Amino acid sequence: MAVSGVSLAASLAPVDQHYLLEARQMQALSFAVHIPLVAFAISFPAMVLFVEWMWLRTGDQLYQTLARRWTRVIVALFAVGVITGTVLSFEMGLLWPNFTGTFGSVFGVGFAIEGFSFFLEAIFIGIYVYGWGRLSPRLHLLSGVPIVITGITGSLTVISVNAWMNHPGGFRLQDGRVTHVDPFKALFANTYLWHELVHMYVAGYIVSGFILAGCYAFARLKGRWGRYERTALAIPLTVAALAAPVQILIGDWAARDVAKAQPTKLAAIEGLYSTTRGAPEHLLGWYTQDRVKYGIEIPHLLSLLAFHSWNAKVQGLSAVPASERPPVNIVRIAFQTMVGVGTLLALIGVVYIAIWIRRRRLPESTWFYRALVACGPLAVVALIAGWVVTEVGRQPWVVYRVMPTSAAVTGASGIPVGYAVLAASYVVVASGLFWVLRRLARAPLDLPSSDPSVDPVPA
């Protein structure tokens, strides 16, 4: 399908938007802020509920303290998640009116269900947060369950939209009008959805697990290492340590789906110019003049990984005209960053589990805790890098091989102004959030003082 073949609803004709790049960056910025918060929103409540459940079962006050303190963190993160998500919803209309105007009827149902999910999530977060001390413990624990469920359904539906953009179906184009729309088929009967959902969901646990563990590892390095810190470290770290190795297997599945549905994206990920049998894989390096320079070549690996066969044919970038190729180096570097970090996190996880199995205790080396402090930010980097692979790898299309991003953009002027203002307000919000979380972390622990093990222990 040629780019010019995309005629749209006549009234919403493509315009010549001078600031397309700024619009894309504004969208990317908004995602880069929203998605790490969302990673917490889908995983953190389940961990808090686990801690609360431990409190109910053991009556140990320490768990209650921990659950309550974590709840306060959720409140702050959720508020910022809500506003950044609202900005994204606005941007669908403000930046990409042609996209929403042309295909809203195809993917909109996904966002409508998402809206309900987040509605319920907001309601039950309100009940859970303000129900501490007002509801009976059991009822309170129960009121947290919908938060976990709506987190799943919310991410399911929003990712179904993204999966549709990457692998569109469930509609026909006739004279520039979208017809024969089947929202269910478009959104949920899409094979592309499942790897994205599972990969993102597991990523949520990896990100929040390593960031939380990193915070308490930092406390240990600072000499605070009571039972409270040890408990607060062990729970998220155990989750993340188990999830990280599994993420590699899921990532492999994602890559094979990409190979099938979006060969050009795969070619960009690997920097493969011509269609090749038994294609090699390159670690590191830089793509220039139609090939990867300075990389470490591993023969046949790409064919083997993507198609499970020594000599499988892998389609190269040259199969599509230059105007239809994504920026190769961005995609490639993002991919290698994600995989590199993912491998590192999995190794840390395996070390933790191995030490536990062999010695039945937490690791003792200071180096382990130093590494753990670094793992939190690294996990966020992997998360964003993964989305860069998906989204930038899809360029120049907003709806893969149906609508180019340039045809989706708004005709309104002033995008750079909006971009600058939004960026400035995100800087304010991010620094404010950091400030609040530090304040919450410094609030004195209200633990029963009879428990001797909570006294600060110098490392």
Place this chain on the structure above:
Amino acid sequence: MLLQSLPLVFVLMGVALYTVLGGADFGAGLWQLLAGRSARGERIREYAHRSMAPVWEANHVWLIFVLTVFWTAYPEALGSIASTLAVPLFIAALGIICRGAAYAFRAGATSARESGLIDTMFSLSSILTPFALGAAIGGIATDRVPVGNAAGNLFTSWLNPTSILIGVLAVTTSAYLAAVYLAADAARDGSHELELAFRTRALVAALLAGAVAFGGLFIVKADSHRLFHSLLSGRALSGVIASALAGLLALGLVQRRRFEAARYLAAVAVAAIIAGWALARWPTILPGLTVYQAAAGHDTLVWVIACVLVGGAILFPSLALLFRLALTGRFRAAEHAAMDATSHAPSDSRRGLLVRSAIACLIAGFALLNVAEAGWAHAIGVVCLLCFIAIAFRAIIFGALGATATNK
């Protein structure tokens, strides 16, 4: 026909609910700003914050509901509106960022100076947002938003007499709704002083809103003759009259301190004016674009309607629960958790079993997801891998938590 109009009815209901519930939320910010720095002002600000904090997120999501249903059911109209009215919508988005951030930040404030600063940011954005949204509505009402990608004027579409009028009206109505909500809350709390303070504010705001609405008719007449006529004739007129009557009645109820009933009547007033306006325009959404032309295809509409109905059936009971909790605080006081001395760490033989099943899940997951090719195999493989995480977590965590008690 019904199929194509029903989603718009949902959207308008969402707008009405957002005006009433979200409006109370915005108005609370205005009262915080006007409360001043005295000790009494401090109490008012604190109270306004405390009553809204549990419900603001839920109040806010009505806006998301309106947006998503609208862009699904009438995509072309949304594309036109969002591109022409980009400026006020962007301002509203900024306001929403600041407000939400203020809620998040207030948890960390420890001194009066800090919370005062945060409240100011909150208040200013609470005025800006309803004004911008009201101004956007004004642009649509006066037909300044044509169909097309940014086809209308970016500034006069929302900086015109009617838009400014509706923006101001949105702010004053919000102030009124907030004062009534807060007065009701204070009455339930038995805080007489605050109740009276908010009642006075409610009465003042109501008179102000009424005056703006009445005087505004002349502004509308001068600015958009068509809108003026359609509001004061035929189907719309009954809506306008109903709205005015409900507003007056609500005022009387506030005076007699029947706040709960006053809130419902205020909601009726808002709904009536929105319904009147919609009827006056029906079936036009934008100039030259009717509901029937703008509506998405059959399947999409069926899906949207089904989603709204099913979603609503889950949503409203939950919402009622939240408001009951927030408003009455009448749930049982906390009991202590059951003391349960038995250890939860699995016994050694049980743990061995858990470890073996975890490893089995991992291997099966790998084989099905990463070696096999079929879709069904992948599905089972994913489930196996997730089970691996869950079972291994179970096997490790209790021991690890036990170890934390002794470990250094």
